[in-house]
Amino acid sequence: MSAPDLSVTLGRLRLANPILVASGTFGYAREFAPLVDLSTLGGVVPKTVTPLPRIGNPPPRTVETPAGMLNSIGLDNDGVEHFCSHHLPYLSGLGTAVIANVAGKSPDEFAAMAAQVEAAGGANAIELNVSCPNVSGGVDYGRTPEGAAAVVGAVRKACELPILAKLTPNVTDVPSVARAAADAGADAVTLVNTFTGLAVNWRTRRPVLGNGIGGLSGPAIKPLALRVVYQVAQAVDVPIVGCGGIRTVDDVLEFLVCGASAVQVGTANFADPTVSGRLVTDLTAAMQEQGIASMSELVGTLGPPKTQQAAGTPATPTKG
Incomplete structure (x- = not known):
């Protein structure tokens, strides 16, 4: 079998393959250049930037948890x-x-930042971080449909680059926020940012992180993230x-089968800095093994539980 077509489109953004690296876990890519052939990735999402320099939160800033990490x-x-x-430029x-x-x-x-990045040249798209759980301000815009729409709409007017809205899972109804972002002009939505969590030292009676609450990432959140992706795939186009x-x-x-067209590799980069490049190779091999020629044969193809299908429910794929 010839090599499968790994290319995907996120609205107006075309990627050579669906393997991206998540913001905040890959620096500005320079740090990983000795370890990963960056040109083989579908894309890189560098660390979040703000209008003015920020010193960040007080340390400790990270703590390992069972099957994950709080930051x-x-x-x-x-x-x-x-x-x-x-x-x-790099x-x-x-x-x-x-x-x-x-x-x-x-x-x-x-909007001003998106316009500034576009004018500088070199970026292919903008991801809007309306969901960081560790700062005051911007996270609030991802908590309501109105807030998400306001940010996406303002950026859409100021910038012609494709827009990805990175949404928080820390709300009751993620699909409604995703719909609002899409209606306001987002080319795609990124799901999900971290789940809020707390690590404590019972001996000192204090939180472990210097800022108290942190964002949980890693394998522990995968089932939750898959659920959100699947639900949102039913709600947005x-x-x-x-x-x-x-x-x-x-x-x-x-x-992918739950409805994602691409993925971002995050916390795994800390444990294995070479993982993103290997996933591109492994995805090609897995598709060849299964006789899958293109990404369109995978995205959004999850059927119902076996019990439902056995009862006569047709195996209708999710919206892709």
């Missing part, structure tokens, strides 16, 4: 001006898609980028 970095970064002048020469991730405290700040606990090619394929 409270607080968007430590040098600001959008430094990103555009120092990081974008990123644009990697031979893969660059999806700049931005966070602001108002729709106008998001825009593509979905799935993330949450992805370490192996089986994890990738599970997200």
Whole structure:
């Protein structure tokens, strides 16, 4: 069998394959260049940038948990001006898609940053971080349909690049927020950011993280993330980028059949810095083994539980 077609489209953004790396887990890609052939990835999402430099939250900023990690970095970064002048020129020469991730405290700040990144050149898309659980401000915009729509709508007017809205799972109704983002002009939605959690030291009677509450990521959240992706795939027509606990090619394929068109590898990069490149190779091999010629044969093909099918329910795939 000839090599399968791994290319995918996220609205107006075309990727050579569905393997991306998640913002905040891959630095600005320079750090991983000695370990991964970055040109083989579908794209990179560098660390979130804000309008002005931020020093982030007090340490400790990370703590290992059973099957995962809690972090409270607080968007430590040098600001959008430094990103555009120092990081974008390097990123644009990697031979893969660059999806700049931005966070602001108002729709106008998001819009201004997106316009600045677009004007600098080198980015292929913008990911809107309206869901970081470790800072005040921008996370609030991902908690309501109205907030998400306000940010996406403002950026859509200010910037012509494709837009991905990265949404929080820490709400009752993620599909409603995703619909609002899509209706406001998002080309795709990224699901999910971290789940809020707490680690404590019972001896000192204090939280372990310097900021108290943190965001839980890693294998522990994969079943929750798969559920959100599956539910949102029923509710929106825009593509979905799935993330949450992805370490192996089986994890990738599970997200794809649940309705994701692409995935982001996050916490696994800390345990194995070479994992993202290997997943591209493993995905090709898995598709050849199963006789799958293209991504369209996988995305959104999850059927109903066996008990329902046995009772006569047709095996209708999810919306892709």
